[in-house]
């Protein structure tokens with residue numbers, strides 16, 4: 001069975017991205033490419049990363065009017081990503097259009113509440129209450145709009161998995177016990193996230209900033 005770990009390749013430099021993927025390729029289940037990489041390297045960069053033979057997760061977090069998001073997703077068809085993200089806050093029509101525009105082999109998942117936000121940050125954006133309530137609301141919306149799943153933190157995944165047993169749950173912002181949080185605010189350990197119902201885990205800096213990324217990936221994998 002392939003590893004549930006998708007390594008976040010967060011660099012604008014293609015050579016660094018290739019070096020990291022080359023180091024960890026045998027201990028991860030896929031490569032997650034985000035805005036930093038895509039803005040710098042575009043389709044060419046994704047094609048280069050596809051050569052590693054691992055599933056590609058395009059974490060572009062699209063959020064715009066329904067027509068624009070649908071057209072953007074059609075422009076990504078040639079890349080055939082295994083997973084693609086949009087923001088659930090874009091609303092029902094945007095989510096429905098996103099799913100309809102994606103290729104048959106692409107899972108479209110909706111980001112609910114970024115793992116870098118806590119209840120206070122949410123309040124600053126006009127959303128009162130707890131992050132987990134907002135995650136549950138947006139998970140319901142994503143499900144009823146026909147998406148494949150959501151992105152949420154390990155703190156909420158058990159709750160949403162209960163309501164959506166067949167959903168695909170992406171959990172980023174995981175940290176090995178005692179690991180540096182950085183800008184993440186709702187982090188749990190990789191093991192906790194899996195036990196609570198994560199389908200895949202996104203791990204960035206705990207691997208990419210390690211002295212030996214391959215060893216770091218192996219050590220995390222050994223805890224699962």
Ligand SMILES: O=c1ccn([C@@H]2O[C@H](COP(=O)(O)O)[C@@H](O)[C@H]2O)c(=O)[nH]1
Nearest residue numbers: 008034113114115172173202203204205
């Ligand atoms: O809510 C979210 C959605 C996406 N991410 C992305 O995951 C990785 C996490 O990187 P770390 O270095 O392990 O913190 C990064 O690419 C984010 O863009 C997220 O963290 N939270």
